[in-house]
Amino acid sequence: MFIGDKQARTVLFFSAIKQCAFIDDLVSISQQAGKQEEYNKYRSAWLLAGPVDQSPSSMALCLRRGLSEKLSMMSGSISAEGLPDDMVRPGKGTRYRVVHALARGTFGQCCVLKDDEGRTYAAKLLPRAEEASTELDLHSSLSHPQLVRLVDAFILPESGTSVSLMEYCPFGTLMDVVTRRGRLTPVEARYYTHQVVTGVKYLHSKNIVHGDLKPANLFISDWARLKIGDFGLSARVGPPDWRAEVSRVAGTPNYMAPEIFLGLGRGFPGDIWAIGCILFLLLVGKPPFQRATLMDTARSVVRAGFRRCEAGLTRQSAAFVAKLLDKRPEARPSAATLLADSYFTKYFLPPRLPLIALYNPPDVTKLAKRCALTKKRKCNVTKSKKTIKKL
Structure with a gap:
């Protein structure tokens, strides 16, 4: 059964937007990407043919997914030549x-x-x-x-x-964000890095080395959540050396650890090194060891240190990156140790980012206030539940 009254559909549509504020982010994204017309078409389709039993919140979810698919299809796709229909x-x-x-x-x-x-x-x-x-x-x-x-x-x-x-992660990869934005804010870099480290901690707990961590293999899902993908170079490791032998140097040179270039195999420290390169890229806008040629990049990785005076690197972030980019594999901290580092525990780490951050820097002050308000509400709910139990 469908609503025949267009006014009723309009009310339903804007109720969905009010209940799920993240739709506003998608409106902004569509404007930034020059796709406002596509958004209007999708909105009109809902006003004309939305089901009567559709709740505002679930309708908002459909709107978000539909628009994100359109944006992804128009901005991130390539020729489908060679693929079956x-x-x-x-x-x-x-x-x-x-x-x-x-x-x-x-x-x-x-x-x-x-x-x-x-x-x-x-x-x-x-x-x-x-x-x-x-x-x-x-x-x-x-x-x-x-x-x-x-x-x-x-x-x-x-x-x-x-x-x-x-x-399907509809918002592309972290590399897409860096390409659009250049370098990110320290808060965004910390947010994305924390998610990568969390995923890597899980992999290492399963004795699996990813082997090809890079921004192009980090996919962005709903709520700007990061997901690690592409396990083509991954390997299960075990004692005595906890390394996977490699018959050839495979991977992306900008994110490969020195020991891989030296033919010593892939291990957990190699993934930690890659995370350091990713964080540097997010903060500075370029990989730490990138040079004009592959050989020069390899020499830089093996012999040189990263530049601590780059724009975008604070003293705290440079110190954290230095731990990850230690030339000695055994000196690099584990993923579990990194999660307990003051870089994540002492400084502001939002639980999620607005989707507009995929295109423009977010308002960090507003984001911090929103997070504080959410925590306060959760605290009040917890106190109310305890009071009810006492009664």
């Missing part, structure tokens, strides 16, 4: 329609799929199934809020292509 999951018969391509690399490509019920997924396609087996074995054993979730995996019988279905 759709694919069918063997055994279940579920049909997936290719919406658009996301990325294409040496070993495979990624795209966005929709199933018959309208659910959206990110898919990784590898031409040879055997290349995906190790990655799938590791990924399927993981479950954490800071990791991209593996939903399903299957092989297309006609081509032998391996398809990995994962949760």
Whole structure:
């Protein structure tokens, strides 16, 4: 059953916006991206055809997801040449329609799929199934809020292509944010780094080295939450040396630790080094050891230190980065130790960021006040519950 009165639909629409303030962020994002017309089209569609039993909060959720998909599709997609129009999951018969391509690399490509019920997924396609087996074995054993979730995996019988279905993160990658914004504010850098360290702590507790941490493999989901993805170079490690041997130097040079260039293998300290490079990039706007050529970058990683006098580096952040970028692998702190560092515990760390921060610097003062108000409300609720129990 549908509402016939357009005025009633308008009331429902703005009730949704009031209940879920984050919609305002998406309006701002659409304006920044020059896509206000797309937002208006989506809004009009809801005013004309929204279901009568749709609550304002759930309607707002649909609006957010719909607009984010449009923004992602228009700003982050590439040519879908070489991809089939759709694919069918063997055994279940579920049909997936290719919406658009996301990325294409040496070993495979990624795209966005929709199933018959309208659910959206990110898919990784590898031409040879055997290349995906190790990655799938590791990924399927993981479950954490800071990791991209593996939903399903299957092989297309006609081509032998391996398809990995994962949760779709509609707001792109952290690299997209850096490309748009340049360097981020210290509060944003701390927020994103804390989430990466949290995810890495979980991986290391499972004896897994990620091996390819970089901004392009850190995906942004709802509420600007960060999720670690792409486990193609990940490996399970164990005693005695807790390292994964590498037959070739693979990865992204700007985020690779010195011991990897020296052929000593990948271990937990290599992931910590990569986090230091990511934090430096967020604060300064460029990787700490990037040079004109690959060889010069490798020499810089192995021999040189990072510049502490770069714009964007405070004394506190430079000291924290120095712990992560220690040339000695054994001297780098563990992920668990990092989470207890004063860099995270002493300074302001918001529980989430507004989505407008993907395009513009957030108002840190307003953000801090909002967080303080939320904490106060939670405290009052807790006190009320205790009072009720006493009664």
